[in-house]
Amino acid sequence: MSTAPFPHLDAGAVTRLLAPAAAVEALAEVLRDGLDPETCPARSAVPVPAGELLLMPAAAGDWAGVKIAGVAPGNPALGLPRITGGYLLLDGATLRPRALLDGAALTALRTPAVSALAVRHLTAGDRPLRVLLFGAGPQAYGHVDALLAVRELASLTVVARDPRRAAGLAAYARGIGVPETRTGTAAEVADADLVVCCTTAREPLFDGRRVAPGAVVVAIGSHEPDARETDTALVRRAEVWVEARTAAPREAGDLLIPEAEGATGPGHLAGTLADLVRRPAPAAPGPAPRLFKSVGMAWQDLAVAVAVHRAASLGET
Template sequence: MSGPDAPPRLDGAEVLRRLTPAAAVEALAAVLRDGLDPEACPPRSAVPVPAGELLLMPAAAGDWAGVKIAGVAPGNAARGLPRITGSYLLLDGTTLQPAALLDGAALTALRTPAVSALAVRHLAPDDRPLRLVVFGSGPQAYGHLEALLAVRKLASATVVARDRDRAAALAAHALALGVPEARTGTAEEVDGADLVVCCTTARTPLFDGRRVAPGAVVVAVGSHEPDARETDTALVRRAEVYVEARAAALREAGDLLIPEAEGAIGPGHITGTLADLVRGPAPLAPTGAPRLFKSVGMAWEDLAVAVAVHRAAPA
């Protein structure tokens, strides 16, 4: 789009300059408090293409509508290119005239951690700094670290990743952000964590779910495919499970669908949704079970954050 009537184009740097992680968390909470129903959100369309997968994610709410066209290209890493690509077209909800065109990868890098942080704000204790274990060392791992610091204090951060240099770089970034202790580690260290965050491209479980401590919170965001998962059946079976929306999770969340196919859990195993958490009442005191928040990513989240970016004055 070009010409005098073209909507403003916001590149990745501008998207991230305009909206802080804390503001993105609040944008999501606000639309849920205002009554948005994630269960009514249109399903994601996924089209296999030679490079990977093309995703189409439309949504409408209130005075706004929008659509994200995203690409997932696993081979891009070897080319030095981002794995996630795409654009977001924000539309005026009354006229459907274009209002802004945003970098889709930056929007995803902002909204996915914000969704996780919103869940953590309601599920994790706030009476002490938390010991974090994060799986992954890519953009989502960086985004999650910053978003989590917007809602909770961290006592330590342990990074578990295949690439040791990238893991060390993320640990150094955590120290620069003010985390008192940060280092690389191993999957076995989930047994000492208050909070475990999984943001990887793994298709099989990253750790033994029996090692997760009672009352700990696990967040899994890395996959939206029925045959891929980052957490194992042992964790899912013993955990209180929260999701963005039941319909989306039961379509796409391999972390839940695989244990269900195994007969380990039933379709009623989900404890609650993000909207339940935001609208309250707050969850009961810890039952001794871990709490798992499984996110697949939904179009309403992109819309909420894109609107907040559009409304924010340039920094």
């Protein structure tokens, strides 16, 4: 029995078809419609000689899908992307393939969208934000785009190991409308309204005691229980938000390490992304910083992949 061919949406198509604002709204929509992230299947991680293979399946409503991602730490030295892979989008009723999407481009779109959705709910919209961003790779660029979709930015300071790449990101942000951009240092965390961590670091990037009261920190760089971008001092004093109460105890080293040290307990969570979307906005920032720790979940890939596929289908009509 023959089957109709299904489209392959390469990296350029994924980026072209769905703007960051639309990706943010796709995530918010599925949460408002009742999707429960707590029931999302856990990520499978398989060590391989080049790094790690990740398998991320999900199903919701009329759709199902699975991302197979490769994490190859040695690739950047070869001039290749660290994240590789593909996303197979399936019809939910029959599990027949409907589209194949570039997995790295999908990840580069959905992860910043998750952060931006959290930022939209955790920050006040009455004034532009001063942002300190750690990292200068694809996720850092994606986060600049996504943040601009939900908030006005007063300034962006980039902190990265490679000064040339940091300057490149600052120039990019300036070119798309951020009025004040430059490179800086981790010590400037004290002056930021929003701190965004988009790195492969395994140790804390800054002193959490220096984060200003009421500031928001977003950490997305790690999904490993023994790696973190933020320190125990920040987690201890912060109001902590996560994607799901089931996922964070499996993979969020930023939270697991302080707990193992006895600095926090398993109940040290203010709530989840679904709580933020479905409930009234949290009270105005108080003396505690707010930390949103993201590990990346399969339901997010599915939601954004469906939105990309729908945009492609509309373009064909």
